[in-house]
Amino acid sequence: MLLGINEVEVFDLKAYIDKKKCASDNRICKPLTECPKKAITWIEDEEEPLGSRMEIDREKCVGYGTCVPLCCGDCIEIR
Ligand code: SF4
Ligand code: SF4
Numbered sequence: 584m585l586l587g588i589n590e591v592e593v594f595d596l597k598a599y600i601d602k603k604k605c606a607s608d609n610r611i612c613k614p615l616t617e618c619p620k621k622a623i624t625w626i627e628d629e630e631e632p633l634g635s636r637m638e639i640d641r642e643k644c645v646g647y648g649t650c651v652p653l654c655c656g657d658c659i660e661i662r
Contacts, residue, residue, distance in 0.1 A: 596646035
């Protein structure tokens with residue numbers, strides 16, 4: 584069965600982290616430990632103001648949003 588454009592877009596939904604809101608703290612980050620696809624990684628990065636960042640692997644993320652309510656900083660969005 585052929586899918587319409589809107590149906591394809593639904594399958595392409597991914598999680599995005601707003602770095603400006605994110606605490607980037609791997610000790611408290613529930614999305615990091617509880618993402619069922621292990622799509623979130625904590626990366627040390629001297630270029631970042633906090634010295635690290637959370638990164639979402641778009642290949643692994645399935646976009647169902649399990650991580651959204653787990654984020655203490657309300658910084659993850661599905662789009
Ligand atoms: S819980 Fe949210 S704000 Fe906190 S480190 Fe994780 S992604 Fe960032
Ligand atoms: S939407 Fe799902 S797969 Fe993607 S980062 Fe969040 S919990 Fe992980």
